Amino acid sequence: MTASDMTATEVTAAEVTAPDRAVTDTTAAGATAADSLPLTATRRFPPGFLWGAATAAYQIEGAAAEDGRTPSIWDTFARTPGKVFEGHTGDVAVDHYHRFRDDVRLMADLGLTAYRFSVSWPRVQPTGRGPAVQKGLDFYRRLVDELLAHGITPLLTLYHWDLPQELEDAGGWPQRTTAERFGEYAGIVADALGDRVPRWTTLNEPWCSAFLGYGSGVHAPGRTDPVAALRAAHHLNLGHGLAAQALRAALPSHAEVSVSLNLHQVRPLTGAAEDLDAARRIDAVGNRVWLGPMLNGAYPEDLLADTAGLTDWSFVRRNDLTEINQLLDTVGINYYTPTLVSVVRDGDDAPRHDGHGASTFSPWPGSEDVAFHQPPGELTAMGWSVDPSGMYDLLMRMTREHPGLPLLITENGAAYEDEVAADGSVHDPERLAYVQGHLEAVHRAISDGADVRGYFLWSLLDNFEWAYGYAKRFGAVHVDYETQKRTPKSTAHWYARVARSGEVPPPQGM
Numbered sequence: 001m002t003a004s005d006m007t008a009t010e011v012t013a014a015e016v017t018a019p020d021r022a023v024t025d026t027t028a029a030g031a032t033a034a035d036s037l038p039l040t041a042t043r044r045f046p047p048g049f050l051w052g053a054a055t056a057a058y059q060i061e062g063a064a065a066e067d068g069r070t071p072s073i074w075d076t077f078a079r080t081p082g083k084v085f086e087g088h089t090g091d092v093a094v095d096h097y098h099r100f101r102d103d104v105r106l107m108a109d110l111g112l113t114a115y116r117f118s119v120s121w122p123r124v125q126p127t128g129r130g131p132a133v134q135k136g137l138d139f140y141r142r143l144v145d146e147l148l149a150h151g152i153t154p155l156l157t158l159y160h161w162d163l164p165q166e167l168e169d170a171g172g173w174p175q176r177t178t179a180e181r182f183g184e185y186a187g188i189v190a191d192a193l194g195d196r197v198p199r200w201t202t203l204n205e206p207w208c209s210a211f212l213g214y215g216s217g218v219h220a221p222g223r224t225d226p227v228a229a230l231r232a233a234h235h236l237n238l239g240h241g242l243a244a245q246a247l248r249a250a251l252p253s254h255a256e257v258s259v260s261l262n263l264h265q266v267r268p269l270t271g272a273a274e275d276l277d278a279a280r281r282i283d284a285v286g287n288r289v290w291l292g293p294m295l296n297g298a299y300p301e302d303l304l305a306d307t308a309g310l311t312d313w314s315f316v317r318r319n320d321l322t323e324i325n326q327l328l329d330t331v332g333i334n335y336y337t338p339t340l341v342s343v344v345r346d347g348d349d350a351p352r353h354d355g356h357g358a359s360t361f362s363p364w365p366g367s368e369d370v371a372f373h374q375p376p377g378e379l380t381a382m383g384w385s386v387d388p389s390g391m392y393d394l395l396m397r398m399t400r401e402h403p404g405l406p407l408l409i410t411e412n413g414a415a416y417e418d419e420v421a422a423d424g425s426v427h428d429p430e431r432l433a434y435v436q437g438h439l440e441a442v443h444r445a446i447s448d449g450a451d452v453r454g455y456f457l458w459s460l461l462d463n464f465e466w467a468y469g470y471a472k473r474f475g476a477v478h479v480d481y482e483t484q485k486r487t488p489k490s491t492a493h494w495y496a497r498v499a500r501s502g503e504v505p506p507p508q509g510m
């Protein structure tokens, strides 16, 4: 397509981009930043630091067909044979819809000062358009009131992946109308809950929605079309911008607006130029595809060049970047493990240890030939390496590139094979060490100038871990899926002490 073929609303690549520096960790894998405190010291966090835990609607609520809720893309995907481990679904999940009062009491027992949850779009606006269902909104109103009554500050995420199925049937995120619907839905939720929820997040991990949902197909809706994935990415960006504007219009001025991104800490396997370039490419389609438009008002030029063989990005209309580039009060970072990449060597097939589930289709449009390696370090039950230096590096990068922007860790945690002991307790020393190590990294970043306002452990409860069903347990609190009995693991007891004291003690035995 030439510029003259474009309609009035379309713009050239040059107009939608601005020079955007690719910043990747150029040190070889395994390098760690110097620590500033001896390991034996206690880490004290700033006063007012939020000690939270996070969940998402489809992963915990259950009550899938109650009070007017209609199916989301995850209900459909979970019912599609072969998509989710052993055909598990979120129909019942951990029954939080009925047990939320007990769960809030549990949060209070754990000393939490904040709780991050998501609203199920098909529960409050079943078809994704038109008026809201009061019963759906009432559930969240009761939940928020219960949190406030226990002194727990709510952080509400509008979208954690459960698109109303009707919107997917109409084209889903690759279509512009889905972004427009999302903006309207944001306004509905803000009108209903804006008087009591102080902190709002538009999207959770749009990378997963776009690239796992429409690229590799390991997440709902399970499509495998690289162009659809890039279109989805843009319309998620646009949906974020429209939702942020709807929130600003409806919320009191002190309310905070944010987004949660699973930023990849991309590291090149070697210092060779071609591996540095592989890292740049993955940084573009993993991170800067969001950070560019949302924070700088432009797509990175190198991303458009890397994907030029797939699309000319003519779905980006004039004004879209202005709509997307809204002032944010904080940015939420979800971090679990670093990403180690190289070019493919010796004509082998590219190894695919990118941690995002197996598929013959790549979730990296335009960079399908980049190889992903298993980073060094101990592995969690997800096969993700444990490396808190990735958290530190990400926080420092955001601090360098966006000085003055407050940050939150909106997810961090680990799955392990937990066992219930004969006395009913659940002892999870590996998870505890994981959380401790990552909190130390957050503390170190704060000491070095990062403005980190809080930490949300993923997750409060064991839950439906997407394509892995109930097979992977991330909870601080164990759930017996037969009886729905909740049992705080040793991590939860430890975290309660940390939350109450505001400090992370040195590892035991030091």
Ligand code: FCB
Pocket: 056, 059, 204, 205, 208, 262, 334, 411, 458, 465, 466, 474
């Ligand atoms: C994140 C998701 C969250 C959970 C954790 C383990 O990507 O946002 O719902 O699945 O991973």
